[in-house]
Amino acid sequence: xxxxxxxxxxxxxxxxxxxxxxxxxxxxxxxxxxxxxxxxxxxxxxxxxxxxxxxxxxxxxxxxxxxxxxxxxxxxxxxxxxxxxxxxxxxxxxxxxxxxxxxxxxxxxxxxxxxxxxxxxxxxxxxxxxxxxxxxxxxxxxxxxxxxxxxxxxxxxxxxxxxxxxxxxxxxxxxxxxxxxxxxxxxxxxxxxxxxxxxxxxxxxxxxxxxxxxxxxxxxxxxxxxxxxxxxxxxxxxxxxxxxxxxxxxxxxxxxxxxxxxxxxxxxxxxxxxxxxxxxxxxxxxxxxxxxxxxxxxxxxxxxxxxxxxxxxxxxxxxxxxxx
Amino acid sequence: xxxxxxxxxxxxxxxxxxxxxxxxxxxxxxxxxxxxxxxxxxxxxxxxxxxxxxxxxxxxxxxxxxxxxxxxxxxxxxxxxxxxxxxxxxxxxxxxxxxxxxxxxxxxxxxxxxxxxxxxxxxxxxxxxxxxxxxxxxxxxxxxxxxxxxxxxxxxxxxxxxxxxxxxxxxxxxxxxxxxxxxxxxxxxxxxxxxxxxxxxxxxxxxxxxxxxxxxxxxxxxxxxxxxxxx
Numbered sequence: 001x002x003x004x005x006x007x008x009x010x011x012x013x014x015x016x017x018x019x020x021x022x023x024x025x026x027x028x029x030x031x032x033x034x035x036x037x038x039x040x041x042x043x044x045x046x047x048x049x050x051x052x053x054x055x056x057x058x059x060x061x062x063x064x065x066x067x068x069x070x071x072x073x074x075x076x077x078x079x080x081x082x083x084x085x086x087x088x089x090x091x092x093x094x095x096x097x098x099x100x101x102x103x104x105x106x107x108x109x110x111x112x113x114x115x116x117x118x119x120x121x122x123x124x125x126x127x128x129x130x131x132x133x134x135x136x137x138x139x140x141x142x143x144x145x146x147x148x149x150x151x152x153x154x155x156x157x158x159x160x161x162x163x164x165x166x167x168x169x170x171x172x173x174x175x176x177x178x179x180x181x182x183x184x185x186x187x188x189x190x191x192x193x194x195x196x197x198x199x200x201x202x203x204x205x206x207x208x209x210x211x212x213x214x215x216x217x218x219x220x221x222x223x224x225x226x227x228x229x230x231x232x233x234x235x236x237x238x239x240x241x242x243x244x245x246x247x248x249x250x251x252x253x254x255x256x257x258x259x260x261x262x263x264x265x266x267x268x269x270x271x272x273x274x275x276x277x278x279x280x281x282x283x284x285x286x287x288x289x290x291x292x293x294x295x296x297x298x299x300x301x302x303x304x305x306x307x308x309x310x311x312x313x314x315x316x317x318x319x320x321x322x323x324x
Numbered sequence: 325x326x327x328x329x330x331x332x333x334x335x336x337x338x339x340x341x342x343x344x345x346x347x348x349x350x351x352x353x354x355x356x357x358x359x360x361x362x363x364x365x366x367x368x369x370x371x372x373x374x375x376x377x378x379x380x381x382x383x384x385x386x387x388x389x390x391x392x393x394x395x396x397x398x399x400x401x402x403x404x405x406x407x408x409x410x411x412x413x414x415x416x417x418x419x420x421x422x423x424x425x426x427x428x429x430x431x432x433x434x435x436x437x438x439x440x441x442x443x444x445x446x447x448x449x450x451x452x453x454x455x456x457x458x459x460x461x462x463x464x465x466x467x468x469x470x471x472x473x474x475x476x477x478x479x480x481x482x483x484x485x486x487x488x489x490x491x492x493x494x495x496x497x498x499x500x501x502x503x504x505x506x507x508x509x510x511x512x513x514x515x516x517x518x519x520x521x522x523x524x525x526x527x528x529x530x531x532x533x534x535x536x537x538x539x540x541x542x543x544x545x546x547x548x549x550x551x552x553x554x555x
Contacts, residue, residue: 037421164494166421166422166423167421167422167423167490167494168490168493168494169494172496204461204495205428205458205461205462208458208494208495209425209426209427209458212416212422212423212424212425213425215416215422215423216414216416216417216422216425219416219417219421219422241427242427288430319539319540322410322429322430
């Protein structure tokens with residue numbers, strides 16, 4: 001596990017009361033269903049953003065990480081970027097900067113984290129961002145207008161996240177989640193028309209499974225640990241069928257394409273990382289296979305092994321390996 | 325005034341569920357009969373005769389429940405046609421905190437169908453509620469304006485019903501499709517609890533070698549000469 005100085009060295013600079021406070025602060029964790037659901041939904045959004053950066057290229061996954069409910073003053077979601085850390089405190093309720101126990105108010109915790117980062121951080125906290133996420137734009141504005149003076153010199157912000165609970169995440173046209181997650185959809189959904197004012201349920205259904213995939217993965221992440229995104233990519237490949245993080249879709253292997261070219265009665269088409277067939281004069285309806293996945297590899301190997309000559313042989317291979 | 329048909333249908337579905345549980349009749353025949361029976365709960369304020377009814381179902385349900393339903397619809401003067409989906413299901417969190425995911429593996433839509441007057445989902449159970457929500461949502465876009473879609477199911481627990489309801493709510497459908505259950509849904513679940521999903525699932529695995537496999541139902545196979553081979 002990598003060393004993140006802001007997290008790992010924090011105990012060494014804290015007093016006993018602070019250490020006891022941090023130990024107690026995390027006790028609610030996943031058991032506090034309501035608060036956790038808000039954190040989880042926002043962590044899912046942040047996780048999607050990280051994957052989106054990788055997919056757009058130019059960002060190395062090994063420089064990115066995410067941690068949930070760490071033992072720090074700002075502890076809900078912590079995102080590691082190449083040059084700094086994004087500290088996130090998520091509060092669904094109507095909080096102010098002064099919400100919390102005496103000397104442990106939200107403002108106090110932000111200041112404590114900023115001060116600690118100045119002592120432990122790689123860049124002395126210079127590139128770190130401190131973010132309070134709340135459930136409504138109205139609340140966010142109130143908090144922005146009342147940004148404590150004690151934050152001066154640090155990058156702090158207040159963000160409204162109105163997208164809802166995990167089972168009700170809003171993925172309609174202009175929602176934050178939809179904007180981020182759409183970039184992660186498999187290439188084949190681009191065949192669906194998309195109109196932000198009137199999004200097609202065809203695309204929305206793919207988007208919903210994409211969001212659920214990431215929700216489930218983030219929900220499984222162990223609390224209090226730094227999770228390197230690069231280490232999670234294989235898990236995304238195996239568990240998140242409707243999520244794509246690779247910049248370029250793989251192509252059907254050349255030898256497999258040559259074998260399929262000789263089968264009469266159907267045309268095999270490989271595009272955007274997916275292979276499917278078009279029956280000559282056949283009915284509407286498709287069975288297709290996503291390449292670059294385990295079943296995609298099985299499909300290619302099955303074609304090599306069977307070396308099919310007839311339509312029904314190819315259809316059998318498709319039926320056995322179809323995955324999306 | 326209470327709908328007097330409900331008690332008769334509930335009694336019939338109760339008998340069918342008992343048959344399913346004991347295995348005294350062939351599973352396909354029981355599900356087919358349940359589908360036929362459910363048509364009797366068609367809302368009184370909507371006519372069937374002369375209506376084009378677009379039925380949405382899974383590949384597993386098509387040959388049995390949906391087939392029985394469509395056959396009874398025809399008997400009442402309706403014109404049914406269907407969209408069939410192959411789905412792979414994933415329970416993301418046993419506590420139900422994270423909604424389940426239903427991946428669409430494949431779909432089959434009848435060609436040259438007339439414009440739908442009614443949209444109906446047929447499901448042998450709501451255990452895999454995300455499948456019903458996902459498949460119906462996909463078709464809602466395609467059929468254009470129709471009255472509030474209907475979901476027919478033989479029996480369901482209150483919990484399954486709630487999850488289905490939430491799934492549609494999360495998809496922005498309000499009011500969500502109207503769920504018509506053969507046995508009325510009570511807070512404690514169905515009057516007689518029979519694990520329709522489990523029984524059907526076991527049977528499908530035995531018959532087809534897998535549950536989420538893209539097998540071709542007979543109803544489609546008989547219309548798809550090209551796909552008859554290799555089934």
